[in-house]
Amino acid sequence: MRPHVIAATGDPGLQPERTALAWTRTALAIAVNALLSLRSGLVAGEPWLVAVGVLLFAASGAVVAIGTVRRRHLSGDRLVITPPRGALVGVAVATLAASAGGVASVLVETTS
Template sequence: MVAHSVPATGDPGLQPERTALSWSRTAFALAVNALLSLRSGLVAGEPWLVAVGALLFAASGAAVALATVRRRQLSGERLVITPPRGALAGVAVATLLASAGGIASIFVEGEMA
């Protein structure tokens, strides 16, 4: 995918800001799921759930880095329309992993009760 950019206008509206904020919200959601997975794994003694939590923390760090890159791309003199290569696929995989970890932590907590 080739990056497509357009000249920034004097008033780009709120769309670039909303796009940059959405990347930050995704990173925050991944970090919260990482905490839930880590807690459930440590309480239940499930090393695979701890590993999922650690992987999610790494993914949330990557999402924070992507959010920073997107914010800079969207606030420059040229608006870069396309996100970095592989960013969308990586965030989609991390989100699916976060969902699976969250669901697994619920089942682990349910078995302990």
């Protein structure tokens, strides 16, 4: 899929801000799930949950980077409407992993 690029109208409105906020919210949700996974993994002694938490933190950083690039694309001279396919797939996979990590961290029984 080729990116769809159009000329900027000079007044992009609030689109770049809304886009930046959406990417920031997604990164924050993934980071919170990373914390939950790390805590549950450390408390329950489950190394796989710790690994999921570390991977989710890395994914959260990647989402912040993608959001920054998207904000720049939308606020430049030429608007790049279509984000890269890899970025969309990566964020979808990271969000699913964050959801699975959050559910797993709640369901893990502590051994105390």
